[in-house]
Amino acid sequence: MKRMDQSVIDATLELIKSQERATEGNERIKEIVNRLLKDLFNAMADLDITSEEMWKACDWLTQTGKNNEWGLVFAGLGIEKFIDVKMDWEDEQAGIENKTPRTIEGPLYVAGSPESVGYAELETEVEHGAERLYMSGYVRDENGNPIPGAKVEVWHCNLKGLYSHFDSSQPEFNLRRAIITDENGKYEFKSFVPVGYSCPPNGSTDTLMSLLGRHGSRPAHIHFFATAPEYRKLTTQINIEGDPLTFDDFAFATRPELVPHIVRISAEDAAKYGKDEAFAKIEFDFNMVKEKVQAPAGENHRTRAAVN
Numbered sequence: 001m002k003r004m005d006q007s008v009i010d011a012t013l014e015l016i017k018s019q020e021r022a023t024e025g026n027e028r029i030k031e032i033v034n035r036l037l038k039d040l041f042n043a044m045a046d047l048d049i050t051s052e053e054m055w056k057a058c059d060w061l062t063q064t065g066k067n068n069e070w071g072l073v074f075a076g077l078g079i080e081k082f083i084d085v086k087m088d089w090e091d092e093q094a095g096i097e098n099k100t101p102r103t104i105e106g107p108l109y110v111a112g113s114p115e116s117v118g119y120a121e122l123e124t125e126v127e128h129g130a131e132r133l134y135m136s137g138y139v140r141d142e143n144g145n146p147i148p149g150a151k152v153e154v155w156h157c158n159l160k161g162l163y164s165h166f167d168s169s170q171p172e173f174n175l176r177r178a179i180i181t182d183e184n185g186k187y188e189f190k191s192f193v194p195v196g197y198s199c200p201p202n203g204s205t206d207t208l209m210s211l212l213g214r215h216g217s218r219p220a221h222i223h224f225f226a227t228a229p230e231y232r233k234l235t236t237q238i239n240i241e242g243d244p245l246t247f248d249d250f251a252f253a254t255r256p257e258l259v260p261h262i263v264r265i266s267a268e269d270a271a272k273y274g275k276d277e278a279f280a281k282i283e284f285d286f287n288m289v290k291e292k293v294q295a296p297a298g299e300n301h302r303t304r305a306a307v308n
Helices: 006-017 027-046 051-066 070-076 079-093 204-211
Strands: 115-117 119-121 132-140 151-155 176-180 186-192 221-227 234-239 262-265 279-283
Touching: 006 027, 051 070, 051 204, 070 079, 070 204, 115 119, 119 176, 176 186
Parallel strands: 115 176, 119 186, 132 279
Antiparallel strands: 132 186, 151 176, 151 221, 221 234, 262 279
8 A cells, every 4th residue: 555645644733733831731741642643654654554543542552541551552562661771871971880680660569668787587468388589789889898787678469470569469568678788787587489460461461462472471579679878779670590491581671681690498498597497598799879960860759659
């Protein structure tokens, strides 16, 4: 089929822009929307996207919002990954070297987790049948010096692949804690080895992934924020070594430096570590970078869930 004449597309774009009032509105929003409309209209012409396809897309967009799945869509389409890639590039241009790589936050953080110093137990509700996990390490600066008083926020899902707050069957802040590093910059927490999760079956994200010939699942992982005065916020997560989806994550969040070795300690040897049961052990240090004047922002102010 012959492509629509470019002059028709351009005339439509000019008609839309003609309603803008020069002294009103937000210039940055105008610039972005006009560019996106230009790209969309040209894609509609190039690919001969039909009116039926456009209205089906409208229905999907509407349902995605009703399902509160836009955070998952951002992850699954690689948008959140590209945000990180762009931020890494901006850091490189500013001479900032992140020894601990950033990776996506995802949509399931909740502000206000209970705080403790040095050590925390993540389970508000005991997860029966899980493999015990102790994870510990230090928060360090660019030169390897410990940072006392840094805050390490940690969160992960239960064995059903569900996160507290978003899953009303769990107690609030289950598997969510904030650990203030001790005088040596150390943190430690007790939990269990998590599993991965999948997008809600037959939901908007799952439907889109299926149409793209992709799955909508993530490997087992644990999320972290690390913050400290005068340091750039670190947003990262680790993967659980050995998960079959580690390098096939639908959210593209895996980075090889963030797959620490996991050691299994038998019940017979547990006492050597001051524990009374068999457990898995992960040791991992977070390296933070001093804030720099006029450096690109290392944090965004996206809307995040919080307990009312």
